[in-house]
Amino acid sequence: MRFLPYVVAAWLLLVGLYGIVTSRNLVHAIICLSVAQSSTYILLLSVGFRRGGTAPIFLDVPVGTRAVDPVVGALTLTDIVVGATVSALLLALAVQAHKHHGTLDPERLKPERD
Amino acid sequence: MDLLPALPVALPLLVAAALVGLAPVCPRPVADAAAVLTAALVTLACLALLVISLDGPVVYWFGGWTPRGGIALGVAFAVDPVGAALATLAGVLATAALTFSWRIFEAVRTLHHGLMLVFLAGIVGFCLSGDLFNMFVFYELFSVAAYALAGYQTTNPGSVRGALNFAITNSVGAILVLGGIALLYGRTGALNLAQLGQSLARGPADRLVVAAFLLLMVGFFVKAAVVPFHFWLADAYALAPTVVGVLFAGVVSELGLYAVARVYWTVFSGPMAGVEGLRGVLLLGAVTTALVGGVMCLLQHHLARMLAYATVSHVGLTLAGFALLGPVGVGGAVLYLLADGLVKGALFISVGIVDHHLHDVDERRLRGRGRHMPWAAALMVAGALGLAGVPPFGTFLGKALMEEAALEAGTPWLIGLFVVVAALTSAALLRATGRVFLGLGGPSPGSPSPGGPGGGAGSGAGSGAEPGYRDHHRHAHPTQVAPAVLLLAAAVAVGLAPGITGVVERAAARFTDRAGYAAAVLEGVAGPGVRVPHPPVPLAAPAFWAVLSALLGLGLALAALAPERVPGRLRDGVARVWGPVAATLRGLHDGGIGDSVTWLVVGMAAFGTLLAVVVR
Numbered sequence: 001m002r003f004l005p006y007v008v009a010a011w012l013l014l015v016g017l018y019g020i021v022t023s024r025n026l027v028h029a030i031i032c033l034s035v036a037q038s039s040t041y042i043l044l045l046s047v048g049f050r051r052g053g054t055a056p057i058f059l060d061v062p063v064g065t066r067a068v069d070p071v072v073g074a075l076t077l078t079d080i081v082v083g084a085t086v087s088a089l090l091l092a093l094a095v096q097a098h099k100h101h102g103t104l105d106p107e108r109l110k111p112e113r114d
Numbered sequence: 115m116d117l118l119p120a121l122p123v124a125l126p127l128l129v130a131a132a133l134v135g136l137a138p139v140c141p142r143p144v145a146d147a148a149a150v151l152t153a154a155l156v157t158l159a160c161l162a163l164l165v166i167s168l169d170g171p172v173v174y175w176f177g178g179w180t181p182r183g184g185i186a187l188g189v190a191f192a193v194d195p196v197g198a199a200l201a202t203l204a205g206v207l208a209t210a211a212l213t214f215s216w217r218i219f220e221a222v223r224t225l226h227h228g229l230m231l232v233f234l235a236g237i238v239g240f241c242l243s244g245d246l247f248n249m250f251v252f253y254e255l256f257s258v259a260a261y262a263l264a265g266y267q268t269t270n271p272g273s274v275r276g277a278l279n280f281a282i283t284n285s286v287g288a289i290l291v292l293g294g295i296a297l298l299y300g301r302t303g304a305l306n307l308a309q310l311g312q313s314l315a316r317g318p319a320d321r322l323v324v325a326a327f328l329l330l331m332v333g334f335f336v337k338a339a340v341v342p343f344h345f346w347l348a349d350a351y352a353l354a355p356t357v358v359g360v361l362f363a364g365v366v367s368e369l370g371l372y373a374v375a376r377v378y379w380t381v382f383s384g385p386m387a388g389v390e391g392l393r394g395v396l397l398l399g400a401v402t403t404a405l406v407g408g409v410m411c412l413l414q415h416h417l418a419r420m421l422a423y424a425t426v427s428h429v430g431l432t433l434a435g436f437a438l439l440g441p442v443g444v445g446g447a448v449l450y451l452l453a454d455g456l457v458k459g460a461l462f463i464s465v466g467i468v469d470h471h472l473h474d475v476d477e478r479r480l481r482g483r484g485r486h487m488p489w490a491a492a493l494m495v496a497g498a499l500g501l502a503g504v505p506p507f508g509t510f511l512g513k514a515l516m517e518e519a520a521l522e523a524g525t526p527w528l529i530g531l532f533v534v535v536a537a538l539t540s541a542a543l544l545r546a547t548g549r550v551f552l553g554l555g556g557p558s559p560g561s562p563s564p565g566g567p568g569g570g571a572g573s574g575a576g577s578g579a580e581p582g583y584r585d586h587h588r589h590a591h592p593t594q595v596a597p598a599v600l601l602l603a604a605a606v607a608v609g610l611a612p613g614i615t616g617v618v619e620r621a622a623a624r625f626t627d628r629a630g631y632a633a634a635v636l637e638g639v640a641g642p643g644v645r646v647p648h649p650p651v652p653l654a655a656p657a658f659w660a661v662l663s664a665l666l667g668l669g670l671a672l673a674a675l676a677p678e679r680v681p682g683r684l685r686d687g688v689a690r691v692w693g694p695v696a697a698t699l700r701g702l703h704d705g706g707i708g709d710s711v712t713w714l715v716v717g718m719a720a721f722g723t724l725l726a727v728v729v730r
Binding site: 107 | 247251254258261262265268269271272274275277278279281282285286288289292293295296297299300303305706707708711712715
């Protein structure tokens with residue numbers, strides 16, 4: 001059980017990458033990227049998890065109460081914000097691609113080569 | 115004065131917010147002036163930091179959260195000369211690019227300037243940061259701005275596709291970086307680089323440490339475009355607006371290398387000091403990158419694409435300097451990337467001038483059409499010499515230091531690599547210059563004719579013609595030529611500055627001194643700096659190699675322009691080898707998003723296997 005979160009994180013990364021590699025639709029590829037990104041959330045949270053720990057809010061609990069690491073929570077939150085920004089920007093680019101070029105297939109957006 | 119390290123990050127962010135907020139009412143000249151002025155101020159602030167940090171790292175703790183008892187509680191900027199020099203380079207390039215855009219980038223609104231300033235702020239923050247997670251945040255900040263800038267011309271399918279490939283591949287790289295950070299935090303409970311280094315130095319390089327190093331290295335190598343993580347680069351760099359290309363080619367790729375070097379020397383140099391094979395692994399990446407980039411550069415006819423692959427190959431050369439894992443190699447690599455960034459910035463501006471006046475950037479279609487543009491021709495030739503690393507360009511001194519380090523490390527064959535790769539990239543540029551500005555060389559078979567399909571302005575990706583090109587003056591305006599001339603002059607100044615090699619060696623000694631860095635950051639003790647008594651670098655042999663490289667480049671360029679003059683047997687022999695190599699490489703580089711991510715996974719597996727073998 002101790003390794004389960006790490007296995008889940010690795011699994012999410014791999015399926016996300018597999019999705020990106022095989023994708024023929026930009027929106028699908030962007031969602032796969034989000035899946036891969038969520039592996040980092042799991043990894044960060046499991047790194048800071050302590051069995052039996054409470055939320056790290058030290059307002060009305062006795063001193064020395066076991067709590068999970070608050071830093072990883074902050075890191076995950078930052079990571080989620082970054083991920084949302086990237087997804088939003090990518091989706092905006094996909095919308096532009098569809099508007100101007102009428103396709104969401106990355107292969108059909110190929111420029112002419114020299 | 116205490117706030118100086120925060121200034122070059124805070125100021126552009128504030129001005130960017132103001133520019134974007136006031137975009138509907140802000141007249142264009144005001145926005146232009148504000149953006150250029152801000153970029154110039156950032157440059158000055160970074161330059162001041164560079165000078166101050168020569169006497170010891172400048173440490174700035176956000177919110178005054180200084181370390182207690184040698185334990186870092188807060189988040190810090192730890193400015194050393196190497197980081198400050200890269201930040202200064204970014205500032206110089208941004209100032210030049212914004213000045214260049216003053217007259218020709220008319221359709222864009224002030225949103226573009228806002229993005230450029232956010233981009234700059236992210237780069238500067240990344241260079242100054244002394245905290246691993248903050249490095250990641252600034253990395254993402256400038257990357258997101260870069261994706262948006264790369265896809266700025268949404269009407270061009272190539273540009274949008276390039277931006278999407280750029281964004282997805284680099285985001286995967288960022289995920290790997292974050293995974294590495296998570297592993298390190300799990301092991302040490304620290305995010306401060308100095309603290310991480312202290313914690314890890316207590317143990318050997320076990321599996322977790324090596325895995326974290328692999329994830330961080332591969333993640334940053336994606337940004338650096340080390341082969342095989344480089345497949346996204348050509349479309350993103352070549353089809354972005356010229357203004358943006360200056361920064362992309364000049365500094366962004368180098369930031370990936372800087373990050374690997376910084377993380378290695380502050381965090382991993384303790385546990386991995388005994389790993390002899392690491393040098394070999396990194397050198398393998400460097401050689402592959404340099405050669406693949408150089409050959410691909412020679413195969414291009416699209417001028418901006420040529421510069422994009424020149425960037426890849428020179429990233430390989432710079433990585434070779436870092437890969438020697440010693441202060442002299444690091445110093446050479448840093449000096450080389452600074453001068454090389456200035457030269458590539460100038461070259462990108464020259465291509466922008468050509469594009470602006472002739473509405474095309476394909477050397478075959480442009481044959482002889484640049485005869486009335488002596489300025490642009492002179493800039494291209496000077497840039498080609500700068501890429502070749504001929505004295506007095508700063509690239510020469512950088513290469514001389516790296517060659518010295520290669521001799522000390524017992525890898526003299528690296529000198530041959532430098533000669534060949536510099537010759538390949540300068541040959542491509544000289545060939546294009548001869549064709550475009552002198553009308554040399556017949557149209558190669560199968561090349562599109564000027565009026566044929568794909569000719570003319572704005573036709574898809576073949577032309578980089580940007581929307582908003584309104585004026586059609588036949589002569590380049592001073593605000594277009596001057597930034598390129600100044601960038602080249604700066605590249606020469608770097609090479610001629612008295613005592614520069616000594617300064618660079620001292621800065622590199624500090625950069626590679628983990629204990630000194632940790633003491634300065636965590637205890638506030640600015641040590642006297644390590645004195646490395648090093649004999650002056652001999653310059654005669656490097657000068658010979660540089661001139662040989664330039665002549666080889668010129669010869670290759672002439673042979674490409676007039677193949678009928680080359681003796682038949684030699685020509686056939688070369689064609690027999692060159693043809694299959696060229697066809698294979700071209701085929702490999704024709705893929706899309708899926709291919710670049712596949713190669714990323716393959717490359718990571720390869721580097722992982724190699725590391726597992728050398729660490730054991």
